[in-house]
Amino acid sequence: MRKEALDLHRAGLFCSSMSSRWNPAKGEQEPYEKEGVVALGLTPDLYPRAPSCIEYLIEATDVLGPLLSQHSRRGKLKEGTQTNKLALATDAGAYPWHLDNLGGDDERLVTLIYYLNPGYHPGLAGRFMRARLQSSPSGDPSPQDTIFIEPRGDRLLAFYSDELLHAVEPVHAPTADGGGEDAHRIALTIWFLGADLPKKQDGG
């Protein structure tokens, strides 16, 4: 799967990863390009280039989806459907603290992240960070309130998309240190939708 992801990357199919952040001057959320991170949504037409990735996605949808649904304490998941993102981070690529789902019309209930980094070593940094507590009253969680998870190959994470505050520390792969393809941090994120996710109240 990693080899396929690198092939897709070499073919120029990844795009800058967009995210949103709060603009205090405008008093609104604004989109911005995440530096050092590119992403690609996996769709069936990519099968000829990335058969293992597409097969994994189908298996995850058909097998892991129902399993997660069965064990969910937040209601069932929508069967046979998901949204996804294959993301590749290079030197300094990072994600600030966020929740994947901030409510409104967003139907995503469970986030699944599968890491494709068999050669990962601690020198590459880029650890997934999860807050110990559900929310941080005074800004970002401190390192003491953070659990660090290395994005090792074949590791699979699952969490509720609107509950777990998380981030990714900057990847350390400067070119001078050999930050080539081997150092790329690759993750496949799959979001399962809630079958009956109650809408959050505005401002609540």
Ligand SMILES: O=C(O)CCC(=O)C(=O)O
């Ligand atoms: O790649 C990761 O470890 C996390 C990515 C993430 O938080 C996201 O895509 O929303």
Ligand SMILES: [Fe+2]
């Ligand atoms: Fe996230």
